[in-house]
Amino acid sequence: MKSDMFIRPELLVENVSVTYKNGHTAIYDASFALSGGVICALVGVNGSGKSTLFNSIIGLIKPTSGHVSLNHQPISYALRKNSIAYVPQTEEIDWNFPVLVKDVVMMGRYGKMNFFRIPSQKDKNIVNQAIERMGLSELATRQIGELSGGQKKRVFLARSLAQEASVLLLDEPFTGVDVKTENAIIDLLRILRDTNHLILVSTHNLGSVPEFCDHVIFINRTILCAGRTETTFTQKNLEMTFGGVLRHINLSGSALHEDNDGRSVTVITDDERPVVFYGHTKNDPPTQTKSKGTSS
């Protein structure tokens, strides 16, 4: 996965709206632009349209209006070229067919093979590297259906690596994985980012967003705001996105320490995944508050 294997990808989502057959408009007028060399978090409440947006980008859903392009070409062209890899939420996959882990990873090479799908030595080498990189060597000949949720997730990441795509879309990659796997995924994403890949990650793990994401997009049926994490991942924008779902706890002074250090820290949790730190402000009175509509 060298940076010179592709030009730095430019993803453009322009005024995309999606209305499902039942008449529900899941996203409307969504627009943003992202370039390679970036890890971007897609953050929003359940049902805010994250998966719908992903499906629009990978061509599974045709937007009702608006369009998506990669490198100034229609997204269908990028998909034919295998430039976009998608790691879905595990739950969306039907595991009732027998297939080995190494065969699932080989699926990442299908777009580069001929009609008969006979893997070349190069395909095999790339698949082996991807399997090794995701720590799956010992599971390579196991049936995928026998694996745990976290292990399956690693298999799908390996498949996307084998695809050698310039754009990676990851839908909830940290759900159901242990801390070691989460760290391994983050390390891998950083390496890909540093080789000009564009990575868009939907996550409910707010605490890790400032740790590894350069950009953040807040979504609630449309794009609420988007930009660099330092300037966009703010308390105000989190409140706008999550409203009453978030619980706020402000601690300072004696609530934090027994010395005279007057710094305070604000913690916001989404109840499932604490903790987001907003930094320190001096001389705030010790308080502990909850946002409207929450209980604890």
Ligand SMILES: Nc1ncnc2c1ncn2[C@@H]1O[C@H](COP(=O)(O)OP(=O)(O)OP(=O)(O)O)[C@@H](O)[C@H]1O
């Ligand atoms: N096939 C469908 N037909 C009708 N409505 C749908 C369909 N798929 C999703 N929706 C609705 O569209 C909205 C957005 O769903 P989507 O799955 O994109 O949200 P999400 O942000 O990915 O949610 P989560 O965080 O729970 O995964 C929801 O209200 C959902 O009920």
